[in-house]
Amino acid sequence: MAKTTMTAEQPNLQKESVRRTDVFKDAGFKEGLKRGVSGLILPFLLFAVWQIVGSLGFVSKTVLPTPVDIVLAFKNLIVSGELFTHLKISVLRAIAGFLLGAGLGLAAGIAVGFSTKTEGVLNPSLQMLRTIPHLAVAPLFILWFGFGEVSKTLLIAKGAFFPIYVNTFLGIREVDAKLFDVARILDFSKWKQIKLLILPSALPNILLGIRLSLGAAWLALVVAELMGATEGVGYMMMDARQFSNTDIVFVGIIIFAVVGKLTDSFVRLLETRLLKWQDTYSGR
Template sequence: MMKAEAAGSLPKTNTEVVQKKPRRMKYGWMKGLLLPVVIIAIWQIIGGLGVVSATVLPTPVTIVLTFKELVFSGELFGHLQISIYRAALGFLLGAGLGLIIGILAGFSKRTELYLDPSLQMLRTVPHLAVTPLFILWFGFDEVSKILLIALGAFFPVYINTFNGIRGVDAKLFEVARVLEFKWHQQISKVILPASLPNILLGIRLSLGIAWLGLVVAELMGSSSGVGYMIMDARQFSQTNKVFAGIIIFAVVGKLTDSFVRLLERKLLKWRNSYEG
């Protein structure tokens, strides 16, 4: 009798869990807005009371008005278009090479021994250290900026692709050998699907570093772009314009990261992992 009651109560409990989870996930994104809203409210109150000078810390309302002015004047879209072009081209170049070399080094021990030590040494060199060299070699042209972005975008994809391949279960390779897969079939049907979570993580990290590289490139010797707009505003003590540029970088960076996370959920929906 007790067993029958327990068996009858289990489906009801499971149904409640299944029903509650989508509702929690549906409105969960709103919790992420709580902290920014609180910070903006406190910021506005402090600025409105005159506790901090408007030159040092302009209020959110002032920044919004500045942003509106930049939009209607067309200045924002001109600079943003150039910045997105540089970041996208540098990211595609760096992440593409990182993916290819990561696959080669992960798939072949010999390739790893030839390439990985030099790449790991180069990885430890900061962006700011190589920027003067890039300027000397390529000048202040677009090439130096794009290559600087590509350099930063290369390593996250390379390292995560390499680690993803080396983390593939060896039994899968044994199955591939039994099925007489050729090397390109092993890559497309065994290695890439199994290492896809690591590769997508590398792409997310690479996008973030690409935006950091863009800021460095545009702050040092540029006549266009959002970074240049920030530096130009700094020279004239236009702090509100500086904040507007910083917020633009943050918003665009968040949008690109959200796109990759959406892609990650679509491609990895087969994965049954803990989500909190």
């Protein structure tokens, strides 16, 4: 019986794998699809063993809550409305920090990309700042701006700034010099040169930068909220850890994974819309 289901699903799966053409795609998910039902056996077994080991009391629930515990914690958090409140504040923070950081990153990337002079002035310092870890500057941010929203937003902005900055810069520098000749012959104004040649050509890199920036913003959010907060998914996890509610910590992890994946998918949707002109190898 297992065999018939597999063959029935095969053509669909192949289509799926051709359409999904992304380096960031969830390999586990894709593998599972490819192998059809057989791929689900292992996770099922794992969950079953996990549940049984937990239920029989072999492992303490504060160390590893069972899947059922986690699902129940999830449900309770949804019912009480707590999850929504925390998620809302986290998402707002991430958006604010991302807009600030990515906006500045895009502007700086464009400025540096267009002029070697600006590159000489800005790029070395920015590259130096890029390598400083969040955790190293977080205490400073708190010292300067307190525990409030400002320090958190800035930390997230710092995370979101660099990926889009580097990729925009690179994208602009990779514009085909041959097309510049065409722009000169057709008498493009400076503005048309940017609008019709440089930005579209750099767009794949800029979109990649946005995706990486979103991921970085999300990462910085966790750092910011774990450092000290009274609301947010990070705070919810921190709080749960102190009361040994490990199941809630797991819920937090799942939330971060799912929201991260959703935002990423959104940008990928934008990519397929905006880059339909691209003629590159799309994988098999």
